[in-house]
Amino acid sequence: DAGVTQSPTHLIKTRGQQVTLRCSPKSGHDTVSWYQQALGQGPQFIFQYYEEEERQRGNFPDRFSGHQFPNYSSELNVNALLLGDSALYLCASSLWEGGSSPLHFGNGTRLTVT
Amino acid sequence: QKEVEQDPGPLSVPEGAIVSLNCTYSNSAFQYFMWYRQYSRKGPELLMYTYSSGNKEDGRFTAQVDKSSKYISLFIRDSQPSDSATYLCAMSGVNNFNKFYFGSGTKLNVKP
Numbered sequence: 318d319a320g321v322t323q324s325p326t327h328l329i330k331t332r333g334q335q336v337t338l339r340c341s342p343k344s345g346h347d348t349v350s351w352y353q354q355a356l357g358q359g360p361q362f363i364f365q366y367y368e369e370e371e372r373q374r375g376n377f378p379d380r381f382s383g384h385q386f387p388n389y390s391s392e393l394n395v396n397a398l399l400l401g402d403s404a405l406y407l408c409a410s411s412l413w414e415g416g417s418s419p420l421h422f423g424n425g426t427r428l429t430v431t
Numbered sequence: 432q433k434e435v436e437q438d439p440g441p442l443s444v445p446e447g448a449i450v451s452l453n454c455t456y457s458n459s460a461f462q463y464f465m466w467y468r469q470y471s472r473k474g475p476e477l478l479m480y481t482y483s484s485g486n487k488e489d490g491r492f493t494a495q496v497d498k499s500s501k502y503i504s505l506f507i508r509d510s511q512p513s514d515s516a517t518y519l520c521a522m523s524g525v526n527n528f529n530k531f532y533f534g535s536g537t538k539l540n541v542k543p
Binding site for chain 1: 437439475536
């Protein structure tokens, strides 16, 4: 049973550049959420996708955008990178049940902005 | 005030000890509660998932929810060195569509 997979595992970018992170959800899951985890902090919700639409969004600027594909995989795009965007970006998948179902996380993409 | 508060630790215990990890929260609408374990340079791993109040047991792990006090706990019995990790609590409301709020994590060290 394939779990959540993310790529790449590590990424180094320069301020002002753009980055795309990718995620494949756990088999059978239809909902993808993205979280940002700064060093020593808990994950912070960025946004969530279901049926190729953004369903909820956390307190993140428009520089953060995403996409979900028909096969449920997802991308997170960040434009105009800032030093403060350096973090572990986690993708989590779940089932859309109209309520809450537990999140299953990938191992994340560690983004360093220099 | 943060939605979810969690003592960052570190918490250091001898092997075999019972460990108690706790979170408090401010939003009375929270109904779903999760505990995750996160090893260094890895993603969070789901340990326990509970709805509303009460206890849930799974092997060496017991999760407790006290909604009247807005307080949740995770107990680990017979702790092992392999339990050394950061433990995260997370919670969401009934109609939050899987938007979970996380604590900042408690770092646990189990000494052999």
